[in-house]
Amino acid sequence: VARSVDPIERLILELARLPGIGRRTASRLAYFLLKGMSGKGAGQPSLAVDLAEALLCVAREVRLCAVCGNFCAGETCRLCSDARRDPHTLCVVEGIADLLAIEGSGSFSGRYHVLHGALAPLDGIGPEELRLDVLAARVREGDFSEVIVATNNDVEGEATALYLTRLLRPHLKGERPKISRLASGVPIGGELEFLDQATLGRALAERREI
Amino acid sequence: VARSVDPIERLILELARLPGIGRRTASRLAYFLLKGMSGKGAGQPSLAVDLAEALLCVAREVRLCAVCGNFCAGETCRLCSDARRDPHTLCVVEGIADLLAIEGSGSFSGRYHVLHGALAPLDGIGPEELRLDVLAARVREGDFSEVIVATNNDVEGEATALYLTRLLRPHLKGERPKISRLASGVPIGGELEFLDQATLGRALAERREI
Numbered sequence: 001v002a003r004s005v006d007p008i009e010r011l012i013l014e015l016a017r018l019p020g021i022g023r024r025t026a027s028r029l030a031y032f033l034l035k036g037m038s039g040k041g042a043g044q045p046s047l048a049v050d051l052a053e054a055l056l057c058v059a060r061e062v063r064l065c066a067v068c069g070n071f072c073a074g075e076t077c078r079l080c081s082d083a084r085r086d087p088h089t090l091c092v093v094e095g096i097a098d099l100l101a102i103e104g105s106g107s108f109s110g111r112y113h114v115l116h117g118a119l120a121p122l123d124g125i126g127p128e129e130l131r132l133d134v135l136a137a138r139v140r141e142g143d144f145s146e147v148i149v150a151t152n153n154d155v156e157g158e159a160t161a162l163y164l165t166r167l168l169r170p171h172l173k174g175e176r177p178k179i180s181r182l183a184s185g186v187p188i189g190g191e192l193e194f195l196d197q198a199t200l201g202r203a204l205a206e207r208r209e210i
Numbered sequence: 211v212a213r214s215v216d217p218i219e220r221l222i223l224e225l226a227r228l229p230g231i232g233r234r235t236a237s238r239l240a241y242f243l244l245k246g247m248s249g250k251g252a253g254q255p256s257l258a259v260d261l262a263e264a265l266l267c268v269a270r271e272v273r274l275c276a277v278c279g280n281f282c283a284g285e286t287c288r289l290c291s292d293a294r295r296d297p298h299t300l301c302v303v304e305g306i307a308d309l310l311a312i313e314g315s316g317s318f319s320g321r322y323h324v325l326h327g328a329l330a331p332l333d334g335i336g337p338e339e340l341r342l343d344v345l346a347a348r349v350r351e352g353d354f355s356e357v358i359v360a361t362n363n364d365v366e367g368e369a370t371a372l373y374l375t376r377l378l379r380p381h382l383k384g385e386r387p388k389i390s391r392l393a394s395g396v397p398i399g400g401e402l403e404f405l406d407q408a409t410l411g412r413a414l415a416e417r418r419e420i
Contacts, residue, residue: 006283006288007264007267007268007271007272007283008268008272008281008283010264010267010268011264011265011267011268013264014257014260014261014264015261017257017260017261018239018242018243018257019238019239019242020235020238025230027310028229028230029228029229030268031281031306031307031310032228032229033228033265033268034268034272034281034306046269047224047227047228048265048266048268048269049265049266049269050224050227051224051225051227051262051265052261052262052263052265052266052269053262054217054220054221054223054224055221055243055258055259055261055262055265056258056259056262057217057220057221058217058218058220058221058240058243058244058258059256059258059259059262061217062217062218062244071218071241071244073216073217073218078216096241096244097241100237100241
């Protein structure tokens, strides 16, 4: 956005670059941010300045964790620094959003590795772009007995999972090393009637005895 | 928000202070703002920094127009500086959002005055808080033949309109000075079936011959 335009217009244009925020919402937000300046609310701390400082702080301090690829403010991220997490299980995900989703489920307490993408040779994304040698080295030098390949359940994700399986299996430790994928099936609370055929087919094929 | 917390968490908390943005959306936005930093998008200009600069620019440069009370970056606002606007019609509104809504309709090309509130004696908002003496002086010294009192259609708005009518009528110029309120009635595209009784009653009472 050009610097020469009206400051309010410029703020609206910047806000409208955010996902899910259109021109209309952006201008509502901009005027909310300006509200502190009209007579009544002049005393309150300026939200605009607070938000700007938080943004600059993030831009200045946040980088990618050297170990796992998650965002972090220091050298290694909060999850990598947490000694209570299981050092024998590694969960490989495509993006940080996936890591957050898995953390949100509260069902995993091992280590993570973020690929920042999936193999897509047609788009020029190969093993080098995902820095899979770094991941291989981490598994080789580490003490992992299980790798959960939690890439997406689509073509690229499956291809990446296959590639990772071959790449990582030789480096696993322990008596019964495992490489696993997340289970596929009917979502909790999901209604069979509205489920797509592929998922339903998979759920049937992988049915479990009760 | 405390400065000591994790930068990402701090950004999420600041974003969540915006209207209509909950914790979940705030964290989606925060991670979008951070995306520029993960491998792939490192080349693109940082949205976080652009947005921060736009916010600081607004906080530094935007103030209230000395004439009408609208936001402006200079001494007087864009609307007050526009010589093509009718200098004989004044539209009084409660807030800047109202001004924007009326401008958006494209049906008014006169001058504005923003009260930044409405009379509400029980909340301690009287004529002094709204600086109605400034408005009276503006009308007295100006050349207005019509004042449109576009305060809200609620108790405070109506009371304010009544007060303003008495305050401003003596200062109007021209042969047939007018003070007016916006028409009440059925919204365009509105269905009678779903309209509230008060509006429908008003629309009947103010019916017009065709």
